[in-house]
Amino acid sequence: MKHCLLICIVVMSSLVTGCTGYPRYLNFPFDGGGRGLNSRASDLEPQVTSTYIVFISDRNGSQDVYLFDAQQRQLISLPGLNALDEIASHPSISEDGRYVVFGGSRQGKSNIYVYDRQTEQKRNLTADLQAEVRNPIINADGTQIAFEIAQDGQWDIMIYDLSGNPLKLQ
Template sequence: MSRGEAFARLSPVRTDNKPAKASPVFTLASVLCLLLLSGCGGNPGLLNVPFDPGGRSLNSLAAEVAPEIAGQYIAFVSERQQRQNIYLYDFQTRHLVDIPGLNAIDSIASDPDVSADGRYIVFAAIRQGKSGIYFYDRQTRQLRNLTADLPAEVRNPTLSADGNTIAFESSANGQWDILVYDRSGQPLDVPLNPQ
């Protein structure tokens, strides 16, 4: 056997133009990995999310890589109807939760987080070319830009379990720093050297 033939036998690249088949070992490893990951963070089990009333899956081609799970809720981004929007799913009722006034036609939303009781949602969005951190109250159906007066790019918000504190990244000082705000949009003074 020539050196080229030996390499061709070991090479994963097909030369016969036939579609490659997934190996049984790779398929089994993928399924086991999925089962292990679905059991992380609490009660083990396989996540089986039903279709929405329109017959579409909760997933899409452009979906949030790391959805936020809090209590019985999961907040995620999905691109539907040519828009990237925030969705909230309730595990107990097994339905999407109505969040009127949260998503806008002129925005690109990302990185949602939800309070443990599902009342508050915080997310990053780009509207009219400017990034902002937005805070939504499901009870009052009000949406506020917490960073409207901050002359900087912002990203990656996270919300405390009680919905009172929001931390996010800001480029106000020419580098990415962590800022902490309360839910009314006021910056909180966080000591650099806590004792």
């Protein structure tokens, strides 16, 4: 399981490096202290942009969101993002790295959160929904967030703008 993230990175490395036509192995050194990308922890659900890799890890004993800068080769601090009483899942990041979205479960209730790295603020986008939500993804420019919602006995797709307003598709 600990090598799952490394394998995914090898497969998706052309996205990170800008190469086309073939995968390229990215050699991130192992860090037993959990301060780098490769660690002994379970690192799950990686999503990549040209610069960033966002993923879920249990490095600190809870399932939290982590952000790695592939160019600087270091983890980025995300103050105010992770909570002790919350289980994070399915992170996604805008291309410029400003916005991180993820699913979070707290006391049996699922929600979709957006974190603004510039303001270091986390907002619950789905607090008013009386339904289960999961699998969020943010578009490249960080203006729209799509996620699954369970209503009326089935899973549907909702799309919100960054302010948390549902968008109507034509």
